[in-house]
Amino acid sequence: MAASEFAAHRDAWVQREELAESLIPLIGRLYRDHGVVTSVHGHRLINLSATGVIAVHDRARELGHAELTLRQSEVVLRALAEIQPAPASVDIARLALSLAEAGEAVDVREHIRRILSEPTMPASTAGSTDVVLYGFGRIGRLLARILIGQAGNGYGLRLRAIVVRRGSENDLAKRASLLARDSVHGPFAGSVTVDAANDVLIANGTRIQVIYSDDPAGIDYTAYGIHDALVVDNTGRWRDEEGLSRHLLSTGVARVLLTAPGKSPLKNIVHGINDDTITPDDRILSAASCTTNAITPVLKAIDEAFGVARGHVETVHSFTNDQNLTDNFHKGDRRGRSAVLNMVITETGAAKAVAKALPALAGKLTGSSIRVPTPDVSLAILNLTLTRPVTKVEVNDYLRQVSLHSELRQQIDYVESPEVVSTDFVGSHRAGIVDGLATIADDVNLILYVWYDNEFGYSSQVVRVLERMTGTHPVVIPTRAQLTHSVAAL
Structure with a gap:
């Protein structure tokens, strides 16, 4: 490769990096200020580096999507920032594609406003819901990572506490270290510190109360400011309705989700398949198996x-x-x-x-x-x-x-x-x-x-079930197509 050609490729890459860097504040503000989760064909942009943003765009092309340029994403993101929409899960690639199909004469903001008004899934009115992780093993810690990563806008699911049995005198420090370091999934994206005087872990500004107990029925969560909580049982110790209902005897608990297959008559929920069967009367559910x-x-x-x-x-x-x-x-x-x-x-x-x-x-x-x-x-x-x-x-x-x-x-x-x-x-x-x-x-x-x-794929499904149970899943924009027998129709 000639020196001039090498320089041209390098200059093109630097320009892409600079543009990607300019998108990161837009992505962050939409999320923190408006609860808008942006993605490219389902791959989230939140908390990505400049090279991560570029990689998501490139991967979309490799999977057979029409090419999405960073400039197209910039147009959509700036329009969204001006519109200031309600909390939503927004696929900017699909919005960019609809803009391209509409032609150059289209008014970008008006076009996006029209699409924002079309979703059939109602926007959540639930505000936020307290979540307690009962058990802090492989799935519990990954759930914590996901929930903390989604806590930036103060909307939806709020991780408030974990419940464990005390394992040693330096238990709190060990729990913090296991959250911060993972041999499979790598380091935690951020900081984890300990407030030993109050038995609290602090992860990226989220205060997580550590409660030591081996009795799911004997905890007063309201003493920690936790109300109407959704308890996620990660222990697998109880898999039937009788055992899991002990959580409901604790003060401050509203519902329970088991992260393991549940025994009949518990509903086993696989998000995307039968999560639409969840009703407000379902106080104990199972998220099935990985x-x-x-x-x-x-x-x-x-x-x-x-x-x-x-x-x-x-x-x-x-x-x-x-x-x-x-x-x-x-x-x-x-x-x-x-x-x-x-x-x-x-x-x-x-x-x-x-x-x-x-x-x-x-x-x-x-x-x-x-x-x-x-x-x-x-x-x-x-x-x-x-x-x-x-x-x-x-x-x-x-x-x-x-x-x-x-x-x-x-x-x-x-x-x-x-x-x-x-x-x-x-x-x-x-x-x-x-x-x-x-x-x-x-x-x-x-x-x-x-x-x-x-581990992580399953944990992501569990979080989706939690959002469905609490009505905190953001409205999806554009609306996803229903499954159809026809490949052409998809």
Whole structure:
């Protein structure tokens, strides 16, 4: 490459960096002052660096979207800043596309104002809701990270407290360190400090009361200024209505969400599938399992388009904390053998659990699981028999469009790369990611490979359920298309 060509490429990159840097204050002000969460085809822009903003724009093009330039994003962001909309989740890429389709003569602000007035999802009137995390393990700490990251505008879900059993004299410092440092997900984006005198963690300005208790029924949350709280039980200790209802005996608790499969008659909620069945009378709910959240949206999309006659789900799942590091006694079959040295065949209820959220597939699925020596990101292999013949191209094109444009675009992602491996999906906020190159289609037989971050992707789904329970999910702009059998219609 000639020196002049190299300089030209470098100058072009610097110009993009400068423009991206100028967008960051707009993104921040819209979020902090107006509760507007901006994204590019579902990928959030909040708290990104300049290079992060550029990467999101470039990734959209790689996934098959029409090119979105930083300049187009700037036009939309500046118009939104002038309009000062109510809290909303705004996809600026889709707004920019609608502007391009409308032509150069269109008045940008009036065009965006018209779209802002169109959403069918009602804007939230709930204000904010106190959230308590009961248990502070892998999922609890990731939920804390997400909730803290979304606390900048003081709207919606407010993390107020965590409840744990005291583990040592320096328990508070250890909890702070575990929140600040994570071997899988990296350092916390910000600062975590301790107010030891008051048993409080302070993360990016959010004060989180640490309450030491081993009795879910014996806490007076109002003593800490917490009222009508939604308690998220991350312990898995109680999975039935009787056990979880003990939380409701504590003063200041309104509702409970379990981050594990719940036993009947509890509703098992998979956001994007059956969250519309949540009513104000549902005081105790389950967010199902990570695997159920990963596979149910994909199964729904396939069943509605091609029909699922029957199938088997095999999950290749990262080891979890309930396994032993070295061989030792375990009440569960095979789980006593070393998790870091072995593949371990184990049971999974995910296939049967799908029917709790998606009754159309009741009795059609079997499932099993293999635990493998990786700390995070799992893989579900869906071996399906369909009701009509399909081709690989047909299925992949459909799932790609579903991931980009349908009402399931928060749940389903799609990737087509010969180089991706499990660690590439650490931190994915989607419930599952279809690996298009691995798809096998032969007449009515279809095999799909679905990656999922069984920690962060699941935690993102849990937060969506919390927002649905509390009515704090911002209105979505533009409105997402409903799932349809027609690829062309998507």
